[in-house]
Amino acid sequence: MADWNTLEQELEQLKKEGRYRPLTVWESGSNAWMTLKGRSVLQMSSNNYLGLTNHPRMKKAAIQAIDKYGVGSGSVRTITGTLDIQHYFELELARFKGTEAALVFQSGFTANQGVLGSLLGAEDVVISDELNHASIIDGIRLTKAHRKVFAHKNMDQLEAALQASAGFKKRIVVTDGVFSMDGDIAPLPTIVELAEKYDAFVYVDDAHASGVLGKNGKGSTDHFGLHGRVHIQIGTLSKAIGAVGGYVACDQILKDYLIHKARPFLFSTSQVPAVTATCFAAIRVLQQSGDLIEKLWENATYFRSKVQALGFNTGMSETPIIPIIVGNPALTMKFSDLLLQEGVFAQGIVYPTVAMDKGRVRFIITAKHTREDLDFALNALHHAGRQLSLI
Numbered sequence: 001m002a003d004w005n006t007l008e009q010e011l012e013q014l015k016k017e018g019r020y021r022p023l024t025v026w027e028s029g030s031n032a033w034m035t036l037k038g039r040s041v042l043q044m045s046s047n048n049y050l051g052l053t054n055h056p057r058m059k060k061a062a063i064q065a066i067d068k069y070g071v072g073s074g075s076v077r078t079i080t081g082t083l084d085i086q087h088y089f090e091l092e093l094a095r096f097k098g099t100e101a102a103l104v105f106q107s108g109f110t111a112n113q114g115v116l117g118s119l120l121g122a123e124d125v126v127i128s129d130e131l132n133h134a135s136i137i138d139g140i141r142l143t144k145a146h147r148k149v150f151a152h153k154n155m156d157q158l159e160a161a162l163q164a165s166a167g168f169k170k171r172i173v174v175t176d177g178v179f180s181m182d183g184d185i186a187p188l189p190t191i192v193e194l195a196e197k198y199d200a201f202v203y204v205d206d207a208h209a210s211g212v213l214g215k216n217g218k219g220s221t222d223h224f225g226l227h228g229r230v231h232i233q234i235g236t237l238s239k240a241i242g243a244v245g246g247y248v249a250c251d252q253i254l255k256d257y258l259i260h261k262a263r264p265f266l267f268s269t270s271q272v273p274a275v276t277a278t279c280f281a282a283i284r285v286l287q288q289s290g291d292l293i294e295k296l297w298e299n300a301t302y303f304r305s306k307v308q309a310l311g312f313n314t315g316m317s318e319t320p321i322i323p324i325i326v327g328n329p330a331l332t333m334k335f336s337d338l339l340l341q342e343g344v345f346a347q348g349i350v351y352p353t354v355a356m357d358k359g360r361v362r363f364i365i366t367a368k369h370t371r372e373d374l375d376f377a378l379n380a381l382h383h384a385g386r387q388l389s390l391i
């Protein structure tokens with residue numbers, strides 16, 4: 001008789017290694033302080049960088065869109081058609097990003113599947129940073145393209161890979177803009193220079209840079225002043241933008257191509273209008289309230305320097321993503337559990353998301369954290385870190 005024995009064994013193994021994680025069930029919405037089992041807990045693992053999930057303008061936009069359009073989009077846009085709000089939102093996104101065009105997907109994950117999956121053929125080569133996000137890796141796996149991986153941010157290895165790639169039809173260099181587990185920034189100016197030297201396309205996934213880096217949160221291309229020199233910018237609407245969705249900002253030819261070829265666009269229902277409306281409002285909020293992004297960076301700089309002063313290792317962090325590197329998976333999870341006892345929620349991240357000896361508790365600082373909140377977390381870190389002899 002069919003049973004799940006082998007799955008159960010794998011789960012048992014995870015428990016033995018301290019890597020088993022039941023889902024945390026919150027009793028309130030995404031915010032700096034949230035309710036867990038009736039208790040108020042400081043949330044420090046959320047991608048809600050600017051607190052936009054609860055922004056009054058965005059909530060109002062969603063409610064108005066439900067009144068006008070209902071709750072669903074009907075189907076895929078190539079079959080049923082595109083709602084005007086979806087059309088205008090893409091024009092707005094392209095304007096915001098400074099590109100000819102933009103195309104929205106259901107998530108950042110499916111944007112990578114759709115773009116990489118349709119762009120890369122057997123005669124092409126993709127050159128990818130070893131720490132790129134899982135959705136990039138999976139997007140590449142969907143294709144027959146030749147793959148080369150360079151050590152994290154190692155520009156000599158990137159150049160060697162480009163040098164050895166002259167025979168391919170297309171060369172595409174792919175990188176995260178901000179690396180999600182380490183919080184460091186890609187060396188985009190050098191990547192662009194090398195790509196130009198060897199006639200390659202540049203593909204940047206700005207999931208953690210959208211709403212965080214660049215003027216008004218326009219992303220890493222804007223941060224480095226590389227407009228017109230990055231061919232493909234992936235963004236997410238699920239993190240700082242506060243809702244859900246993903247997009248590619250690119251030229252019109254690529255957009256037209258993707259509308260005909262990108263499988264998540266062709267075979268999965270489009271974003272619901274309330275979400276489109278709320279993302280539309282978010283772009284307006286970003287353009288009008290630079291103070292949120294300023295506060296975000298001020299908080300991140302303060303927290304990182306204090307964590308380092310306590311004696312913790314924050315790895316390569318240079319953004320509001322601040323990992324505390326612990327090492328062993330079980331110890332990492334223990335540290336995270338102790339912090340929760342102190343009222344601070346910061347998720348332990350272990351193998352296979354990061355290397356076996358690189359387990360970490362990852363903090364994401366937001367604009368909604370007050371100085372008192374950050375000090376509260378630092379105090380908890382001091383206690384828990386001492387208890388486990390990490391500091």
Ligand SMILES: *Cc1c(COP(=O)(O)O)cnc(C)c1O
Nearest residue numbers: 107108109133180207236238245
């Ligand atoms: C989070 C993330 C994604 C996925 O975005 P979603 O909109 O949550 O699907 C893609 N790429 C990177 C680099 C990410 O960090």
